[in-house]
Every structure is written in structure tokens, then in C-alpha cells.
Amino acid sequence: MRHLLSSADLEPDDVTAILDLAEEMADVQHRSxxxxxxxxxxxxxxxxxxxxTRTRSSFExxxxxxxxxxxxxxxxxxxxxxxxxxxxxxxxxxAMGVDALVIRHMTSGxxxxxxxxxxxxxxxxxxxxxxxxxQALLDAFTLRRHFGGDTGSFANRRIAIxxxxxxxxxxxxxxxxxxxxxxxxxxxxxxxxxxxxxxxxDCEVSADLDAVLGGVDAVxxxxxxxxRMSGGYFPTPREYTIGYGLTRDRLTALKPGTAICHPGPMxxxxxxxxxAADAANSLVLDQVTAGVxxxxxxxxxxxxxxxxx
Amino acid sequence: MTELLITxxxxxxxxxxxxGALASGTQDILIADGRYADPSQASADxxxxxxxxxxxxxxxxxxxxxxxxxxxxxxxxxxxxxxAAARGGFAAVMxxxxxxxxxxxxxxxxxxxxxGRKHGSAQVYPxxxxxxxxxxxxxxxxxxxxxxxxxxxxxxxxxxxxxxxMRRALEYVRAFGGVIAQHAQDPRLAGSDACCHxxxxxxxxxxxxxxxxxxxxxxxRDAELTKLTRSRLHVCHVSTAESVDVLRWAKKRAIDITAxxxxxxxxxxxxLLEGYDPTFKVNPPLRPDEDVAAVxxxxxxxxxxVVATDHAxxxxxxxxxxFGDAAPGMVGLETALGVVIETMINTGALDxxxxxxxxxxxxxxxxxxxxxxxxxxxxxxxxxxxxxDPQRRTVVDRDSxxxxxxxxxxxxxxxxxxxxxxxxxxxxxxxRL
Numbered sequence: 013m014r015h016l017l018s019s020a021d022l023e024p025d026d027v028t029a030i031l032d033l034a035e036e037m038a039d040v041q042h043r044s045x046x047x048x049x050x051x052x053x054x055x056x057x058x059x060x061x062x063x064x065t066r067t068r069s070s071f072e073x074x075x076x077x078x079x080x081x082x083x084x085x086x087x088x089x090x091x092x093x094x095x096x097x098x099x100x101x102x103x104x105x106x107a108m109g110v111d112a113l114v115i116r117h118m119t120s121g122x123x124x125x126x127x128x129x130x131x132x133x134x135x136x137x138x139x140x141x142x143x144x145x146x147q148a149l150l151d152a153f154t155l156r157r158h159f160g161g162d163t164g165s166f167a168n169r170r171i172a173i174x175x176x177x178x179x180x181x182x183x184x185x186x187x188x189x190x191x192x193x194x195x196x197x198x199x200x201x202x203x204x205x206x207x208x209x210x211x212x213x214d215c216e217v218s219a220d221l222d223a224v225l226g227g228v229d230a231v232x233x234x235x236x237x238x239x240r241m242s243g244g245y246f247p248t249p250r251e252y253t254i255g256y257g258l259t260r261d262r263l264t265a266l267k268p269g270t271a272i273c274h275p276g277p278m279x280x281x282x283x284x285x286x287x288a289a290d291a292a293n294s295l296v297l298d299q300v301t302a303g304v305x306x307x308x309x310x311x312x313x314x315x316x317x318x319x320x321x
Numbered sequence: 322m323t324e325l326l327i328t329x330x331x332x333x334x335x336x337x338x339x340x341g342a343l344a345s346g347t348q349d350i351l352i353a354d355g356r357y358a359d360p361s362q363a364s365a366d367x368x369x370x371x372x373x374x375x376x377x378x379x380x381x382x383x384x385x386x387x388x389x390x391x392x393x394x395x396x397x398x399x400x401x402x403x404x405a406a407a408r409g410g411f412a413a414v415m416x417x418x419x420x421x422x423x424x425x426x427x428x429x430x431x432x433x434x435x436x437g438r439k440h441g442s443a444q445v446y447p448x449x450x451x452x453x454x455x456x457x458x459x460x461x462x463x464x465x466x467x468x469x470x471x472x473x474x475x476x477x478x479x480x481x482x483x484x485x486x487m488r489r490a491l492e493y494v495r496a497f498g499g500v501i502a503q504h505a506q507d508p509r510l511a512g513s514d515a516c517c518h519x520x521x522x523x524x525x526x527x528x529x530x531x532x533x534x535x536x537x538x539x540x541x542r543d544a545e546l547t548k549l550t551r552s553r554l555h556v557c558h559v560s561t562a563e564s565v566d567v568l569r570w571a572k573k574r575a576i577d578i579t580a581x582x583x584x585x586x587x588x589x590x591x592x593l594l595e596g597y598d599p600t601f602k603v604n605p606p607l608r609p610d611e612d613v614a615a616v617x618x619x620x621x622x623x624x625x626x627v628v629a630t631d632h633a634x635x636x637x638x639x640x641x642x643x644f645g646d647a648a649p650g651m652v653g654l655e656t657a658l659g660v661v662i663e664t665m666i667n668t669g670a671l672d673x674x675x676x677x678x679x680x681x682x683x684x685x686x687x688x689x690x691x692x693x694x695x696x697x698x699x700x701x702x703x704x705x706x707x708x709x710d711p712q713r714r715t716v717v718d719r720d721s722x723x724x725x726x727x728x729x730x731x732x733x734x735x736x737x738x739x740x741x742x743x744x745x746x747x748x749x750x751x752x753r754l
Contacts, residue, residue, distance in 0.1 A: 097638045097641040098641060098642045098646070099638075099641035099642075117643055119642075119643035119644060119645035120526055120527035120528050120597070120643075120644065121526065121527075121528070121597030121644045122597075122643040122644075124597050125599075125643065139527070140527050140645065141528075142526060142527030178524075181527060184525070207524030207525075208521070208523055208524040208530050208532075209520050209521030209522070209525065212521050
């Protein structure tokens with residue numbers, strides 16, 4: 013694997029390999045000394061053009077536990093406003109001698125563009141409203157455990173993804189990955205938050221959460237961004253919660269054992285109730301834990317096999 | 322007396338029977354002191370160009386060029402832009418108003434014209450802004466610009482979205498026969514972040530969508546305003562099937578509305594955005610196949626009147642941002658005729674007379690140009706002529722361009738490379754004969 017830009021680049025065998033290795037990495041997390049020498053001497057730069065506490069920390073810990081040198085660069089704000097092109101910013105960082113760049117950017121496609129300019133490995137840590145492949149992998153890791161162990165356990169599992177699909181990179185990466193694993197994603201959102209062309213995504217689409225909820229094996233609630241609340245996508249937060257929130261009442265409609273996921277940060281009381289977030293079958297914290305193991309696995313897959321030269 | 326004798330060329334004088342026009346067919350064409358003259362009177366020391374097997378067309382006119390001077394001389398100048406125009410076969414270009422400073426006064430327009438006279442390898446006609454500073458708030462000094470010779474007004478790059486301002490602009494220019502060229506883009510439906518045709522690709526790539534309706538609704542509104550004001554409207558860079566339908570409806574009602582299509586909307590499609598290469602970012606965006614088919618059909622049947630390049634050079638660093646942040650626009654002067662031949666002549670959609678109408682007569686009519694532009698060659702008139710080899714092809718190389726910019730979406734494509742010589746205002750501005 014040269015880069016990780018999109019879930020679409022991963023074949024089912026790649027996913028299995030990443031998740032299996034992540035299981036081994038997860039064991040490290042439970043040791044008192046959490047350091048492996050695997051990437052000693054490698055340099056990983058987290059180049060974040062957009063604020064992110066959890067994804068950046070997760071990549072940072074993952075790199076450090078593998079003994080890589082991890083440097084965080086915050087390049088917040090548009091490169092246009094700073095007068096430096098994205099290409100120049102990236103070439104400057106790469107010129108310092110970097111083995112992998114982990115890029116978060118507020119504009120779709122930026123990590124893919126970067127691969128055309130530099131030799132280092134590139135990991136997409138979330139680009140605009142496009143993709144967030146390590147989030148989909150950590151979701152798959154978490155759900156695989158929940159479903160019983162191997163990648164085959166995804167076959168024909170119905171998984172609802174609920175909320176702002178239009179602007180969600182998490183949703184795009186998850187749909188692509190879940191379909192590769194044989195699961196059946198069901199997208200649920202008001203039509204204003206459904207991406208154009210969603211009919212060609214080859215998955216079920218619904219505007220009625222209640223009609224979907226009783227027949228799924230997992231439900232992923234997406235965060236409603238502040239700017240959408242005033243953006244005219246739905247009338248009021250209250251109406252959104254009543255229509256599309258995982259409320260206490262809706263918990264009773266779930267089949268027993270239905271997994272509850274959320275990529276965080278959660279708006280408790282808006283898209284997810286406290287009862288749902290803290291329910292016994294909520295996997296929200298497992299997702300965070302899985303994030304480190306999965307990112308260790310991804311960094312190892314990209315950098316681990318390379319010869320010293 | 323300077324004399325240029327083009328021998329053995331097949332003249333396509335264009336549709337219609339203008340009085341005194343040279344006949345169509347193979348002949349020698351004499352240009353003496355910049356004007357068409359009787360070739361039998363050519364002197365022995367006339368410069369001779371052997372054009373055996375080539376076609377001569379009335380000089381091309383581009384209604385929509387961004388020359389970037391003044392303000393962004395690193396991206397293009399009048400000198401480099403008109404050199405590219407001459408290589409593309411254009412005898413004249415209309416320079417869009419969105420320079421810095423904006424062409425929103427008679428003085429600014431006169432400056433553009435002077436730059437054109439001094440440095441131009443094509444005749445340069447300034448387009449005046451509709452609103453002061455392109456801000457869409459108050460009318461620019463349209464009348465004073467008209468007195469200095471400006472015939473076309475546009476806020477291109479921005480839509481005149483305020484209905485009342487648009488109405489006043491249309492109404493006001495009626496006094497002097499001006500035309501408002503509208504960049505049709507409802508900013509509430511397709512804001513400044515919109516950069517990909519709204520459809521399957523935009524949804525999948527996560528790029529802000531630019532729906533067809535944002536163009537068609539503005540054209541429909543403006544058609545009604547044109548009818549109300551009994552004025553004249555030109556629609557820039559029509560890109561969708563929906564817009565074509567609205568234009569057909571408006572023309573059927575005898576509203577005085579004309580429209581242009583760019584070469585890139587005749588050939589390139591949304592699929593090119595898959596790699597997030599900002600070279601393919603343009604406004605309005607590249608559209609799907611069905612829209613390309615619709616604008617070709619409309620250009621063939623006259624619903625779309627003309628081809629205009631929207632040549633939009635950008636410095637390299639303004640294109641090397643993330644796709645959503647990069648400047649929209651692509652160069653197009655040098656490849657325009659090749660693309661029109663490929664999409665319209667080689668497909669049988671237009672004949673040569675039709676091509677002359679869409680690339681020379683049509684633009685001349687819309688902009689009401691003088692100086693022998695957009696007319697069939699007539700003895701005694703100023704010569705504006707494009708000599709072409711319609712069979713010649715090449716693989717486009719962005720680095721061989723006369724433009725200062727390299728944002729060339731045609732790079733690496735094999736296209737007709739027809740232009741052999743260009744005569745603008747009686748001067749040979751380009752020749753490889």
C-alpha cells in the first residue's frame with residue numbers, strides 16, 4: 013500500500029489484513045509499556061489544515077507507540093489567505109525529510125492532489141466532505157468485534173448511517189468500506205442532507221428513521237455541524253431531533269444487541285440522546301480505542317515493510 | 322504600398338450575399354495596405370503566401386477573453402494574450418472587465434484600447450462593467466463608456482443577480498444600442514464555493530455542487546427582463562441542457578437574446594474532475610455528456626449563437642491549491658478553433674458557412690463591431706482573415722503556448738491544429754506559411 017486516500021482503494025483482503033494487524037496492535041494498548049520498535053527512525057508528520065483534537069491525537073499516539081518520530085504541524089486556515097499555495101506548503105514539509113504525511117484538509121481531494129507532488133506516503137485523515145478512510149476502518153474494527161470476530165461476519169448486516177450524509181466524509185468512507193465487506197448500509201437523512209446522486213450509490217436510502225431502525229444490526233449517528241443548524245437544511249434543532257435523533261424512545265425500537273456508533277464529538281441531546289450514548293450497546297468509546305490500533309496498523313502497512321536505504 | 326498575395330486559397334466568405342463580397346471558392350486574395358484589393362492588380366514585388374489547399378475564413382472574433390492586464394500581468398498581458406489570440410486565428414478579442422482596476426469607466430476602457438493598439442496582435446475591444454467595481458450594487462458609467470466606443474457590458478465572473486439592477490442596466494443601454502452580457506449564476510443556488518456540476522460526481526467526490534438550475538433560472542428571469550425593457554441580452558458561457566431549453570423558449574417569443582458556448586463546454590465533461598486536478602476547475606463547471614450533447618445541438622441549430630473562449634489564464638500558484646480553493650478558469654484561445662472543428666465540423670453538425678457564422682459573423686453582430694470585422698471580405702474593406710488547414714492535427718503541448726499561463730485542459734489531447742495565418746486589421750499577426 014502506497015497511500016491511503018479512500019476506502020475505495022481497499023480490497024476486502026486489504027481490510028482484513030489491516031484489521032487483523034490492528035488486533036495485534038490493540039494488544040499493545042493493554043501492556044504497561046506500550047512501545048514497539050517497528051517504525052524507529054521513520055518520520056511521520058501530521059499536517060492538519062483543519063482543527064481536530066481526536067484524529068490528530070490518535071495518529072500521534074499511534075505513531076509514537078510504533079517509535080516513529082511524530083511531528084504535528086497545524087496549518088489552519090486556507091492556504092489562499094496565507095498567500096502560499098498548497099503545493100508549496102507540502103513541498104516545504106516534504107523537503108525536511110518525511111516518510112509519511114497524515115493530512116487533514118477542509119477541502120475535498122487535497123490529499124490526493126498532494127500525492128502528485130511528493131514521494132512520501134500520504135494518509136487521508138479527513139478531506140473536506142469527501143472521505144475519512146481511517147474512521148471507516150476503525151468503525152469496521154469495532155463492528156467486527158461486535159459481530160463476532162472475522163470479516164465474513166459483515167455479510168448482509170444492515171447498518172444505518174443517520175444524519176448529514178451530504179457533508180459527511182465519515183459516511184462516504186463507511187458506505188464504500190461496508191459494501192466491500194458485504195454489509196448493507198442504509199442511509200437515513202432528510203432530503204436536504206442527502207448528497208446529489210445518492211441513488212447511484214447502490215445502497216438503501218430513506219428519509220424515515222423509524223421505518224429503518226427496527227431492522228438494522230448497527231446504527232451510526234453522524235454529528236450535526238453547527239453551521240448546518242443555521243444553514244436552512246432543516247427548520248430547527250428540535251425538529252431534527254424529533255425526526256432523526258437517536259432518542260430514548262427510539263432505543264426501544266432497536267433489536268436487542270444493535271450496536272450504537274458515533275464518530276464524535278457528540279452533540280448530546282441533538283443527534284444522540286444521553287441514554288443512547290451511554291447505553292450498554294454503545295460502542296462510542298470502543299471506537300476511540302480502536303482508532304489508535306487501526307492507525308498503528310495503517311502506518312505500519314505503509315512504512316513497516318520498507319528497507320533501510 | 323505593402324501588398325500581400327495569398328494564392329490558391331479556398332475562400333469561405335460565410336453565409337448571406339453581402340454586396341461586393343468576394344465569391345466563395347478557390348482564388349488569390351490580395352491585401353494591399355491592409356485592405357482587400359483586386360488580385361489581378363498585384364504588383365510583382367507583393368509578398369506571396371502559397372495557400373494551396375487551405376481555407377480562408379473571415380477573421381475570428383472572441384466575445385469573451387480575459388487578458389488580465391491591468392492587474393495580473395504575471396498571468397497574462399495584452400501582448401501575450403493577443404499573441405495567443407492571433408495563433409488561434411482571432412482577428413479581434415473582447416476584453417472582459419474584471420481586471421484590476423475594473424474596466425468600469427470610459428478612462429479605463431480607453432486604457433485597454435490603447436494597450437491593444439500598442440501591444441496587440443489582435444484588435445482589442447474593451448467590455449465595460451455593468452456595476453461599479455463589479456460589486457453588483459450601482460450601475461457603472463455605462464453611457465460614458467458607450468460614448469468612448471464600448472458596446473458590450475458585463476460583470477462576468479459575477480452574476481448581476483439583483484433583479485432591479487439588471488432591469489435598469491438593460492433599460493439604460495437601450496438608449497445607445499448596448500448589450501448586457503450576463504454571467505448567469507444565481508449566487509444563492511451556486512455560491513462562490515460551488516465548483517463541480519451538481520450530480521453524481523459532486524456527491525461522490527464531496528465537492529460543493531453547482532446545479533444546472535442556478536444557470537437556467539437566471540436566464541429565464543433575464544429573458545423576461547429583456548422583454549420588459551425591450552432591450553438586448555447576451556448570455557455568457559451557456560453550459561446546460563436546461564439553459565438551452567430556456568433559450569429556445571425565449572427566442573420563440575422573439576426576445577432579443579443571444580448566447581455563447583465555450584470550447585471546453587463543447588468537449589470536456591465532469592468526469593475529468595475525478596482526479597481533483599484544478600486545471601479542470603472552471604466556472605460554470607464542466608458538465609456531463611448529456612449537457613455537452615445539448616450545447617452542441619444548440620450551437621448547430623442557432624439556439625446558441627456563437628462560440629466564445631472564456632480564455633482565463635491563471636498564474637501557476639493560483640491553480641496549485643486544493644481544488645476548492647484554486648482559481649477557476651482555463652486558457653482556450655489557441656485551441657478554440659481546433660475544438661470547434663473537432664466537435665462541429667468533423668461530426669457534420671455544422672458546415673463551413675455555419676462555422677463562420679458562429680465564430681465571426683455572430684460575434685460581430687452581437688458586439689456591433691465595425692472595422693470590417695464579422696463581415697464577408699469586400700473589396701476595399703479592412704482585411705480580417707484566418708487561413709486554416711482543416712486536416713492538420715497535433716497533440717496539444719501547454720508549454721508551446723503564447724499565453725503566459727499553463728492552465729491548459731487540452732494538454733496531451735490530439736486536436737485539429739488548423740490555424741496557418743491570421744490577418745487582423747490588415748496586418749499579418751501570425752503566420753507559419
